């Protein structure tokens with residue numbers, strides 16, 4: 073799940089955040105503390121509150137963050153009490169264990185350590201100096217701020233943020249303790265405040281008495297009350313009520329936390345992409361919203377994305393601007409379903425068709441090339457069946473990425489192999505751009521580039537992980553090639569008894 077989220081975040085959110093960061097010169101005196109494996113536990117253990125950046129020297133986003141982080145550290149060093157910012161090179165072999173221990177999956181990752189490391193939270197604040205300073209000042213103070221007046225409330229509760237307010241006649245007792253525990257636990261995600269009277273609060277029923285928790289949000293019903301103070305119930309309540317009926321994905325950074333939440337959800341994901349400034353936009357949004365409301369709590373989450381902000385998503389899914397407005401559904405098994413050029417009146421019926429299992433899955437594919445007469449044949453998603461599985465030939469297939477250096481090195485070697493087999497009608501050497509074509513996950517496991525698979529004429533699939541030399545590859549092909557008649561044998565049994573195949 074975490075891994076998937078980081079891919080999504082890269083596609084959607086961070087591309088935007090990164091572009092809004094301005095680079096500034098680093099100052100000469102370093103305020104950021106440098107940690108390593110020898111002193112990490114010691115230093116963290118000594119602090120009530122310390123922030124640690126897990127970084128890698130080669131990481132571009134880390135380099136952009138560095139001057140901002142240093143500037144924030146310099147400002148926060150004179151805060152009372154001082155707030156310490158530290159960093160650790162988690163890509164360094166010696167520090168790896170610490171990174172693993174803290175489940176670092178990407179760089180930079182910032183974590184807040186409280187009480188000598190007993191409490192750990194992900195840093196979810198901005199990445200420029202002033203934003204870092206504001207966020208950390210708040211994080212180092214009390215989890216919940218007391219609201220003593222309407223002015224206090226209006227300062228805390230805006231029309232852009234989620235705020236959770238506890239209302240108590242007196243700030244003591246089990247309900248108050250549970251509220252405080254909730255605030256401590258979720259403080260890096262939401263704003264918290266407590267008040268002795270609902271009359272200070274800007275929205276919601278004003279004739280109710282505490283104890284009660286009122287959640288303010290900038291979407292849907294805007295305010296929701298809860299009176300059950302069981303900690304688990306409260307957490308679930310917050311989790312559920314803070315997901316918008318329709319998540320908006322555009323260039324507004326206020327919406328990005330919800331986008332991250334959307335992709336982190338275990339639900340099926342429906343996404344409507346369109347040009348927000350188009351005439352049909354409002355009609356479509358309205359219809360889409362109606363459907364989203366209808367499917368609430370039924371395992372589908374809904375997002376609407378502005379074309380202008382969605383290039384990453386278009387590339388990822390292999391979509392074209394000419395298909396806009398479109399709905400794409402990503403199911404939990406990885407299958408995708410596409411409705412291009414959708415009209416407002418088709419939204420509900422198409423989602424229903426999908427639910428009923430009547431929409432065929434959509435595959436990202438390059439077009440089948442008109443000519444394919446180079447020694448190494450080009451395979452795309454749409455021709456994979458014909459060239460590899462149904463051809464009755466022995467096919468060596470390379471999954472590559474256009475930007476991959478090792479693939480470029482392999483290309484002339486594959487060419488040579490292909491030329492060597494040019495007079496053999498039963499052997500095909502082929503390649504597939506795995507960034508532009510969906511790959512059936514039940515047949516191939518492609519974790520890096522290049523990945524080589526051999527599909528024998530009878531349909532036995534074997535991954536090649538030997539030397540990337542002409543000799544090595546040809547030896548392998550000769551060992552595993554067969555002819556179509558071999559398919560009469562039960563495939564599963566023979567391949568599991570196959571000699572020379574490592575279980576690893």
Ligand SMILES: *[C@@H]1O[C@H](CO)[C@@H](O)[C@H](O)[C@H]1NC(C)=O
Pocket residue numbers: 246247250300301302303304
């Ligand atoms: C506070 O939370 C605990 C743990 O969930 C629960 O057992 C207890 O009943 C809660 N107290 C109140 C007053 O709801």
Ligand SMILES: *[C@@H]1O[C@H](CO)[C@@H](O)[C@H](O)[C@H]1NC(C)=O
Pocket residue numbers: 347348349350379380
């Ligand atoms: C969206 O539509 C507007 C108005 O028709 C147009 O000016 C704009 O270029 C479109 N945006 C994109 C990203 O296509």
